[in-house]
Amino acid sequence: MTHETGRDALRDVFDFDALLSEEERGWQDRAREFARTRIAPTIEEDFEAKRFRAELIPELGAAGFLGMHIRGYGCAGASAVSYGAVCAEFEAVDSGWRTFVSVQGSLAMSAIAKFGSEEQKDRWLPGMAAGETVGCFALTEPDGGSDPGAMTTTARREGDEWVIDGAKRWIGLASVADVAVVWARTEDGIGGFLVPTDTAGFTATPIDGKLAMRASIQCDIALDGVRVPDSARLPGATTLRGPFSCLNEARYGIIWGAMGAARSCLEIALERARARTVFGKSIGAFQLTQEKLATMLLEYEKGMLLALAIGRSKDAGTLSPTQISVGKLNNVREAIEIARTTRSILGGDGVTNEFPVMRHMANLEAVRTYEGTDEIHTLILGRALTGVSAFA
Known part of the structure; x- marks a missing residue:
C-alpha cells in the first residue's frame, strides 16, 4: 500500500483542496512537488545527521516561496491563503523546512518590509527573495524567551553609529545568515537593526544536542560591541x-x-x-x-x-x-x-x-x-x- 492510498482515503472524506482557488492550488501543488522531490528523499538521513541542506535555498527562491506574501522587491505578492498552503506542504515533510521559509520570509523579510527604509528594502529584499541572501531574526534571549519586554540586549548611540551588546538564543539560521535583524533596547524604546553577520563582535554558534528540529539550525548569538551605522536601524520600529x-x-x-x-x-x-x-x-x-x-x-x-x-x-x-x-x-x-x-x-x-x-x-x-x-x-x-x- 502506497502513501497515496492514505491520501486518497482522506480526500474521499474531506476534500480540502476543493475549497481553494485555482491560484491557491497552484502554489500548493508547486510546494508539494518541491517538498516531495527535493526534501523528502533525504529528510530522515538529514534529521539523523543534523544536516541542513543550505544548497536548496536558491531553489526555494527561484520557485518564489521566500517572502512570497510580500509585494514588490522581487517577491511574489501571493495571498495569505496561498502562503498558508505552502507552509502546510513543507511541514508535511518536515517542520524544519517550514521554519526556514518562515524565518526568512515571515520574520526577517517581513521586518524589513514593514519597518525598513526604501534603501534598506532595495538593498536586502530582492536577494532574500531569490535565496541569494539569508536572514535571521534575533529577538529571543537566554533568560526571556516568553518575555521580550525583559530584553537586556542594548544599543547605544555613539555619533553616527550604534553599539550593540547582549545575547540571543534559539535564533534560526543565524550561523548561515548574511544579515540579522537584531532587536535591542535603546534610550528611546525597542529598536531593530540590520546587522551583517560578518560584523566584528557578532558570533553565532549552532545549538547542539537537539532532539527536535535536527534538520534545521538554531543558534546562540553573542553581540560584543557590534557597531553598525545609523542607516542600519529600522526607522519604522520603535516599540515591541x-x-x-x-x-x-x-x-x-x-x-x-x-x-x-x-x-x-x-x-x-x-x-x-x-x-x-x-x-x-x-x-x-x-x-x-x-x-x-x-x-x-x-x-x-x-x-x-x-x-x-x-x-x-x-x-x-x-x-x-x-x-x-x-x-x-x-x-x-x-x-x-x-x-x-x-x-x-x-x-x-x-x-x-x-x-x-x-x-x-x-x-x-x-x-x-x-x-x-x-x-x-x-x-x-x-x-x-x-x-x-x-x-x-
Whole structure:
C-alpha cells in the first residue's frame, strides 16, 4: 500500500483542496512537488545527521516561496491563503523546512518590509527573495524567551553609529545568515537593526544536542560591541509592536504548517490501519482503531477549516492577533495529538524512522514552544475573554 492510498482515503472524506482557488492550488501543488522531490528523499538521513541542506535555498527562491506574501522587491505578492498552503506542504515533510521559509520570509523579510527604509528594502529584499541572501531574526534571549519586554540586549548611540551588546538564543539560521535583524533596547524604546553577520563582535554558534528540529539550525548569538551605522536601524520600529507584528506573521504560517504534519501522520495511520493484519483481520476493522481514525479526522478537518478561515480574514485585512493565537494554540496541540495517536496505531514500528511519525512528534513539540508557548496563547485568549491580563 502506497502513501497515496492514505491520501486518497482522506480526500474521499474531506476534500480540502476543493475549497481553494485555482491560484491557491497552484502554489500548493508547486510546494508539494518541491517538498516531495527535493526534501523528502533525504529528510530522515538529514534529521539523523543534523544536516541542513543550505544548497536548496536558491531553489526555494527561484520557485518564489521566500517572502512570497510580500509585494514588490522581487517577491511574489501571493495571498495569505496561498502562503498558508505552502507552509502546510513543507511541514508535511518536515517542520524544519517550514521554519526556514518562515524565518526568512515571515520574520526577517517581513521586518524589513514593514519597518525598513526604501534603501534598506532595495538593498536586502530582492536577494532574500531569490535565496541569494539569508536572514535571521534575533529577538529571543537566554533568560526571556516568553518575555521580550525583559530584553537586556542594548544599543547605544555613539555619533553616527550604534553599539550593540547582549545575547540571543534559539535564533534560526543565524550561523548561515548574511544579515540579522537584531532587536535591542535603546534610550528611546525597542529598536531593530540590520546587522551583517560578518560584523566584528557578532558570533553565532549552532545549538547542539537537539532532539527536535535536527534538520534545521538554531543558534546562540553573542553581540560584543557590534557597531553598525545609523542607516542600519529600522526607522519604522520603535516599540515591541514591531517584532510582535513579525511574530504574528510567523504564527500564521504555523497554523497551517502544523496541520501539514498532522496530515502526514493521518495518511500513514490510514494506510497502516488498512494494511496491517492482527487476529485475522485488518486493524482498521477494530472499533477502537476506527474511533482513533475518526477522532483524528475530525481534529484535522477542524484545524484546516480554522486555518482557511484565518487565512481568508488575513487576506481581507480583518484578522486580529487574538485570532492568530486561537489558531496557533489549537492546531499545534491537535497536531501533536494526531501524531501520538498515529504512533499508537503503528505499534512498535511507530518509534522507528521507517515512518516519519516520531520525527513529526518531536518537531511539533518544538513548534509548540516557539512563537508563543501554549501558556502564552492561553493567556492572550484569557485576556481577550475577561478583559483582565494575567501575564504579571
